Every structure is written in C-alpha cells, then in structure tokens.
Amino acid sequence: MAIIKNKSPVLFFYNNSKKWLMNISKKESLHTHIGVLKHADAIGKEYGSRLMTNKDKYVYLLEPTMYDYIMKIQHGTQIVYPKDLGYIAARAGIQDGQKILEIGTGSGSMTSFVASIVKPRGHVYTFDVDEHFMKIAEKNIRRAGVSKYVTQTNLDLKTSKEIPVTEMDVALIDLGDPWVVLPKVRQMLKGSGCIFAICPTMNQLEKLTIALIENEFTDIESTEHIIRTIAAREGKTRHTFQGIGHTTYLCFARKAFFGRGTKAKATTKAKATTKAKATTKAKATTKAKATTKAKATTKAKATKKSTTN
C-alpha cells in the first residue's frame, strides 16, 4: 500500500483539464481556482484518496504515471502526444532491453516515454543541437525518473561525421527535415531495425518516403492517429463536442539491404544514391533529379565495391 509522504510526487487531479503535478512539500499549499489544499493534508494518505478544497471541491491524490509526466511536461517545443507515442511503441515493438536512437530530443517527452519502456536493460541515446532545450529536456527526463536510462548528447547528426552509436533497435527522428539524416541513421541502425519519424506535414511524409526507398528501407508506412473522446452517460452517450484535429503524421519503416542476397553488385548504392540525391535536391524537385539519380545509381553500381552497412 503506497502512502504519500513528504517529497512524494502527486498528481492533484480535479478533472482532465485541471490537474497539477508536484512533489509534496509539507509547508506548501496548492492554490487553484477551485480552492486551496495544504500539502500536509496529503501526507499519510494512500494514493487515490481525495481531499476537499476550501471551496468544497474534491481533488484526488493520484500517483503520477508516465502519461502524467508527459502531459505536464514543460515544453517549449511541441510534444508528441500519448496517442502517437503509443502507436510508435506498438508498431516498432519497442520493449525492455532495446537500444533506441533519438534525433531531436525536444522537450524530452518522447525520450522519457521510450526510456520507461526499454529500462532497465535498454537505453535511449538522444541527440539535439539546441543547448537551451537540452536543459529543459534534462529536467523533464529527471523528473520522469528515467535519467539513468538516457544519454543526452549535443551533436548535430546532420553534419557530423561521427557515428556515435551503432546496432540501434529503433531510431526516432523528430526533425523538420528527417530525410537529411537517413544515410547516417542507417549506419547506426541494426539490420531490420525500425525507424519512426514525426512528420507534421504531408510534404514531409512525401519527401521522407522517397528518401526511405532510396536509402533501402522497406515496410514503409505513413499513418495518422485520431483519438475521439466519448461522453458515456446513462441514456445519452455520444462523442464529445470537442476534438483534436491534428497533432502529427507518423512515418515508419524498417532497414533493409536491397543489395544483399542478390550478390555484391548493388551493395554501395546507398552511399552513391544518397549523395547524388542531396546534390540534386538543392536544385529542383522533379524531373531533373530523377534523371540525375538514375545515372548516379548506375555508376555507383558499376564502379564502387566497398560496403556501406
């Protein structure tokens, strides 16, 4: 039986839009529109108990879950919502023991969620370039209790030549231009490893999908996830009037080897294609690129022998 003590984390829950996540501090009080509560009154209670504010409103003392940490995260950037996080975990089969690469730590919400699943034997390696956000993320990750399973690095994987980690089970990319890091992500991912990119726009899905094919990924799937809330009440059950229109689209894929199993000939395509593409893309999107690429690919096949994973 879990009893609330001084310094215990508590979600003071009135309803889904009025809830406060904090650690009990015996001399403090919670001041809200629905009244005041003394932290001290929570001490000694079992989680799940409720207190009444001085305005006669019941507030429940809940034990915070990872969901609560994510929803209450201090975010300067857009968070990834639980409905999307859940699908990421389920579709990529994230589980205890896995090694996860994350590019774009943001506020650390996805980091924390994923770390809570892969712990204690797995680990999350997360990279960002913005020191300010990295500090916010660090705080959020610590608060969610998973710092031990996360390594944060200030490194720009778009430009760096380093390959800081390898044999990752899953790569999560939350960048505006995820296609840029694909060749690098390939090198860090194990064979058949999963990739998930957070893509708020359709244009990102489109560009990324093209790049995923060029970079030898398979099982490519773009999805969006709509959550609808239902007000279930006796004799008048219906969907709620409010609804979220859009959070983000998601793009999933698995690392394959187009050249393996059918001899050596195509093994270096990845490098060549990618390079060609990068150059071409700068100039234009459509016709020209296709032609150039075709050439580049052919040449690569003909001349290069060494392997890029």
Next chain:
Amino acid sequence: MAIIKNKSPVLFFYNNSKKWLMNISKKESLHTHIGVLKHADAIGKEYGSRLMTNKDKYVYLLEPTMYDYIMKIQHGTQIVYPKDLGYIAARAGIQDGQKILEIGTGSGSMTSFVASIVKPRGHVYTFDVDEHFMKIAEKNIRRAGVSKYVTQTNLDLKTSKEIPVTEMDVALIDLGDPWVVLPKVRQMLKGSGCIFAICPTMNQLEKLTIALIENEFTDIESTEHIIRTIAAREGKTRHTFQGIGHTTYLCFARKAFFGRGTKAKATTKAKATTKAKATTKAKATTKAKATTKAKATTKAKATKKSTTN
C-alpha cells in the same frame, strides 16, 4: 550484427498483406502466391536482407517484433489491435517493473504485448475460463518469447471468492460484461491504479462508466482510436482508399477512495450515493447485479476496516 541461423524466427515480408512469420527450418521451403523460397537460403544472411522468389519477387527477411507476433497471432477470438494496445500502454503509463492483472486472456495478444513492456522486473497475471483458448494463448505467448513474465490461471473472477493477486498497477479487462468484476478488481488494484476495459459497443461504455463511478473510480475516460493510412507518393500524396471503421472502444479509469481522507462525513456520503443509485437503477436495467454489488460493497466496508478495496 544479427545473422539468421537455423531455427531463427523470421518475418518473410513481401508487403503488409503478404507476410509470413516462421522459424527457419533448413530443409523447408515457403510456398506462396508470389513464388517459392528455400529457408536454407536465408541462413547466414543478416536480418533485413532480401531473397528473390522463383517468380522474381523480392521478399525481405525481417527480425520479428512484438508487432509482428501480435498481427500474426493465431486468434480464435478478436485480437486487440496495435493502435489500441499502444494507447493502453501510453495512457496507463505501463512500464518496466509493473504488475498487471488481465481478465480475459483471449488469444494472448494483449498479454504478450504488455509482458514485453513490463519485463524483466514486472509480471502479467492473466485469467480466463476457457481452457481451449488458454492453450492457444499459451502457445502465442510462448512464441512471442514472454512466457517467463506471464502467469496464466483458469479461474472465473466473476464468481470466485478468491483474491488471487493484490497491489496490481494496472488491470486490463476484456470481457463482455466488465462491470461485473469491478468490485473484485478494486480489491486487486493498488490505490490510484489504472484500469482499461476493451468495450466493442457503446452500451458497454455506458454501463461500465456508471459502474466505475459507483465503484469509486476517477479520471474516467472513454475513447476510440482511428488510424488512417496515407499513401505518400511523389506529387500524389493522399489517404489510402481503404480504412478500418471500428475495432473497439476503450474505457480507462483510476482507482480512488471516495471515503478516505475527509473523515466520516465523506464515508457516509459514498455509501449513500451508491445505495441511492442502486435503488433507482434496480428498476431499470441491471437489477440483480446492482443489488448484489451493493451488498458486497457494504459488507466489505463493514468488516474490513483498514484494507484496500
């Protein structure tokens, strides 16, 4: 670098509707509409490699994830889909180390998914009454590699007086009449613990919600989850024509104590409310149940003074 050996599990992947999950058996072949593959040809390849069938189709040799096990599960009953499983995990904050109660093992898909997250320090206690399904589930759970973290019991929690487990973090209910087991589930759940019920119909959501209030749960939320697939292609990106209409609704809640923390006053009230509701409702739809439950609850309160229920 993970190399495929004899007996390795492999997902032979052609596309999302044509894929086969099996263990490599060096003398066997995979016979499909898109041609034949010899298992032996996969041995020694890295996961992610591809083979060509005798009909010139590429088939990828992927390392199965929990997603693949769930989607390929041998199911006599309806499975819970990844989009729904993911939300369950994210909303209830399921993570390593938790103890999970599952009522209604079904084919074992939810069992396997949840076990893969709570392992290695957590455990899933799952109950069912149908011996035939229990055997199917057992096989599926073993195949998914999580038997060690699951205890299957043939016990009818609707009628049994036993309280086989306590202090569960999360309870998952997949029964046609989830409200029947609520008083019992309360006794097995820790304070502030989460409950999730799989409710295919709106009527179930409605009945369950009423019962959750009567049984002192809070943060009650009914949702449905729509996944839409997007065909992202150069210059012609759109949603796919096919779509799933409905799998199930989900009902979430957290165990509270309406009578705790505000002394005698509130205790009386809780009882009174329950009784009042029970009486009114007795006339309408759920007579027998309401009456029985009212008694059970009252008795529990009378005799057990300091325990969790």
Next chain:
Amino acid sequence: MAIIKNKSPVLFFYNNSKKWLMNISKKESLHTHIGVLKHADAIGKEYGSRLMTNKDKYVYLLEPTMYDYIMKIQHGTQIVYPKDLGYIAARAGIQDGQKILEIGTGSGSMTSFVASIVKPRGHVYTFDVDEHFMKIAEKNIRRAGVSKYVTQTNLDLKTSKEIPVTEMDVALIDLGDPWVVLPKVRQMLKGSGCIFAICPTMNQLEKLTIALIENEFTDIESTEHIIRTIAAREGKTRHTFQGIGHTTYLCFARKAFFGRGTKAKATTKAKATTKAKATTKAKATTKAKATTKAKATTKAKATKKSTTN
C-alpha cells in the same frame, strides 16, 4: 453583374471566424475589432470587391449564400451544420418540387436550407410547439428569403390526432424522442418516402432504429459525418490543429409496407406494435418489453384487419 445597393444583403468577410451578415444601410457603419467600415462605401461596388478598414484590413463584400444564412442564424437551439444538412439532401435525394415535412422547426436553419432546394414548386411544412422559437425561426426563414415556400404550424404532432399533411416526399425529425412520432409520420409520408432524424446521442439511434423496424421502414442507416479542414500551404500542407468532435448523428430510412404484396395479414401491425411499445417502454427497457411486444404483435396479426396508412 450584381452591384451592391442600399438595402442589399452583404457578408462582410474577413476570415471564417470574423464575418458579419447584414443589409446595407447607407448611414450605418460596421464596427469591428479589425476596424470600421462605412456601409456607404460598399454601395455601387460589385459583389466580391473589398474595402479596407481604418485599421488597414481588407474586408470582402460577398453575396450571402444559403450557407452564410445558416451559419449566421440567430440560434437559441442547436443548429444542424452544413456538413450534416448536405448529406441529408444528398442521401434523401431532396430536389425541386418535393414536399417536405419537418417536425421540430428549431431556429429554422434546416427549414431554410431545405426550402431553398425544393423551391419553387416544392414546399416545407414545419411544425413546432414552442412559440418563442417559432418567432425566431420565422425571422430566420424570412431573412434567408424562403418564407414563400415554408408553412410554419404550432402543433404538437406527438399528441395531436390531426393528420395535417399527406404524401410527403421526405420527413425531417429534430426531436429528442423521434420514435414517438413515427406512426404519425408514416401516415404523412408517401410510400417509399424518406425519413431523416437528427440524433445527438447513440441511445437515440438505438431506440429509433428499433422503432423504425417496428414501424415498417427499410434501408435504415445511421451515420455520422466528420469534416476535417486542411491547411494547404506551399511545402507544408497538413490538417488543421482544430477539429470538430461531434455535432450529431443522423438516422435515415424509407417507408415500406411489410404487409403489402404478401397479402392482408400483417397490414395493421404498425398501429398495434407501436401502441404496445409505447406502454411498455415507460416501465423498462430490456427483457419485459421484448416479451410484451412479441405478444402484442402476434395479437395484432390475429385480430386486426383494417389498414393503417
């Protein structure tokens, strides 16, 4: 070329959440958060022209469509939204020349919409019991320019014995308990005529569907309609963040004759069944009713010979 004159109706359009519908009155001005416009400046302009407010914002002078009247209707009650109205028109095949029965005039938005389609040779007969709303509706219908094609009557069709109109092509019901008027609606509807009911809750859909079968309707269909807005912008197209969760469900059906074509035996069932049901329903929803109904139906078949509608 349509030129704006004094007294012309104009939709002053800034954007979809800031727009004002009024008749030009040459001495007046429009005062808004985005600045002031003199009506006089609109006179002589072609519809579609724009004016600049004193805060340098462009406001377009649009010719109001029926959509604009509906969205700007003075509503004390819930309006039926264009997305739902459109489906009603398309599914029931509403067109010029039809006679429409409407029970529950509300604010007159559906009345106006339907009248604009059936005119000039069709007509809408609308009934309500609330004199206050009837006056609001009258004003809205007049403003939408379709008064000539609408007859408003203050009559309670739930209790009245009158059959004020017959041979209606389509019946639209916007009542909390649409099932109550079904036997009466049948008498007013032509054979094979269509019915549409506005049902905000799932429970209404369920009760109504049962009653529609009992009252010999076929092609019964319950639907809901979700409109999602897309922000199409160069290089960053995506759904809008905001979304409507729920307005109403819709229930459609067509009047059939279960007893026709298979001799006289079942012809009066409608009357008998309905009566039995009404009585029974008062008491309970489930078991009892089923039994009673079964009996009632059988008896009706055995004893009654005369025809209802």
Next chain:
Amino acid sequence: MAIIKNKSPVLFFYNNSKKWLMNISKKESLHTHIGVLKHADAIGKEYGSRLMTNKDKYVYLLEPTMYDYIMKIQHGTQIVYPKDLGYIAARAGIQDGQKILEIGTGSGSMTSFVASIVKPRGHVYTFDVDEHFMKIAEKNIRRAGVSKYVTQTNLDLKTSKEIPVTEMDVALIDLGDPWVVLPKVRQMLKGSGCIFAICPTMNQLEKLTIALIENEFTDIESTEHIIRTIAAREGKTRHTFQGIGHTTYLCFARKAFFGRGTKAKATTKAKATTKAKATTKAKATTKAKATTKAKATTKAKATKKSTTN
C-alpha cells in the same frame, strides 16, 4: 399514392450492397443471387411494397431518388460520392435558379445531382473533352431525368479562347490540374461566385490553393469528409467494422476582386504579387504553366479594362 406501372423506374432493394435499379418491363424478370422476381408482380403495387423472391427473400420496391441514380451510375470514371456532393451543395449554397458551370463531366453524377437542385429555373453547363465519356454521361443524365436542365459541350476549356458562358453562380471543377483553368473560370463566374474543385490528392490542394490566391479568390477552404456508419442495435450499438478511408478532398473558394474598391494602389499590388510569385515559382515545379498563366492574366488585364475577370 404512387403506383408502380409498366416502365416505372424501381429500385429493387434487398440491402445496401444488393440493390438493382431498372425500369419495369412487364415481360422481364430480375435474376439475382437471392432469387428471381417477375417485374409483372410489381405492377399495381404502391412504392414501398415488397415482393418475395422464389428463395423466400423480401425485396422492396422503392421509388428511386437522385441518390439511387448516383450510386448506380454507369461509371468509367470515379464518381463523386453523396457525402461529398452534399457538402458541395451546402457549402456553396446551391439552390433553385442558379447557373452552374462544370468542367469535367465525367460520368455525369455530379451533373445530375446539381441539376436536380437548380431546376427548374437554373441550368448546368458542363464541359468535357472525352467523347466516349460524354455519351455515358448523357445517358446517365437522361436516366436521372434532368437532361432538360443540362447543356453538355465538347470543349477543352484549358486551351480554348472561347468564353462560352458568363455570370455563373458556381463553378465545379473535376480535373487533374484544376489550377490551369482558373483564369478562365474567373471570367465565367459572377463576382463573389463560388468554386469547388474535386482534388483526390494533397498536392492538388496545395497547388490549387496557391493558384486561387494568385487568381484573386477569397474564403478558400480545403476539407475532407468522413462518413462513418453506425450499427444501431438493441444493447450493442457500435460503429461498423468497415469504413471508407478516402474518396476525395474538396477545395472551395469565392471569387473576389483584389484590385477593386481601393483604387489604383491595390490594383498594382495584385499584379505585382502575382508576377513575383510566378517568377519565383517558375524555377521550381511548374515552370511552363506559371509562365503561360502569367501572360494570360496580364493580357486579360491589359485589354479588357472594365469587364469581370
């Protein structure tokens, strides 16, 4: 009371996926998987009556509505679905008396639907380039009973210099590249007139939206419409398992005059903006088109000084 006669149109309705639309021909029979019906048996019955097949299945004799004609249309091309047609009618405020321009007749389903609403005083002017489809459309329009209100023309509005009609209330465009005809559509549309384009892909929405702004349209709105079917049944109401994923997106706008009403200042600006955009874009994706259009627009502006374009 409408009685079925020889040659009457009848929808033989078994359920929503098994229904047959035909004219009664007294010597014919309807042969289906659910049995055989003699047309002669329908003669003399009231619409709404039912017949029993020789396999003991009831088939209802319904009076076809416009919905039935649309759903049963002989289509070589993709039809526009009622859910989308309904929104088009409601959002554009289509009603009796309006003049409608349609570019891309296709199978004539949208043509027929719209004609049924604008008749008897309105008219639909529809243009296509494919003679084969035009014949199919003609037949479908005739069958739907609205030929009198439709003028079909074989003319390529993308290339033609003709302005065959003017002062249209609404323009409906069902082309793969709707942006190409915008300058021309402007000339045919009245001030403040509405445009609706059928856009199956997100890329079309994006390109069209950019072109609509360049061509001085306002109130631009892109939407998609999801219809979900609900199986309403006693005690087990839920959405149906099947669902439609995607039919088309819709793009709406209203013709404005950016240069009108605020004198020379604004006129210059409009031109400038257009040109600037055209230049920039010329490099990227749509060179040829942008250039041509820029010219066309400029010329129109140069030569016609006081007309509507």
